[in-house]
Amino acid sequence: MTVVPGGPILVEGPVEVTLEDGTVERSDRFVTALCACRRSRAYPFCDTSHRRRVRTDSGKPDAGKPDTGKAGDEGG
Ligand code: FES
DSSP: OEEOTTSOEEEESOEEEEOTTSOEEEEOSSEEEEOSSSOOTTTTBOOSGGGOOOBOTTSOBOTTSOOOSSOSOOOO
């Protein structure tokens, strides 16, 4: 396991997570990111919500916005 500071816990191999209510969530990925911040909408898995920051006055998120796979040009 690898703990990412301010982010998820990375676990190698398939994992099963038993939640507080007894529900079992399974991931078959090579590496699974488990949410450690409790902000994920896909809890117990990380959905990158830990990266979100306060929006600027222009309404655009600052540098902490999730990766989209595209370089910074948002057009206009
Ligand atoms: S650690 Fe990534 S959403 Fe919680």
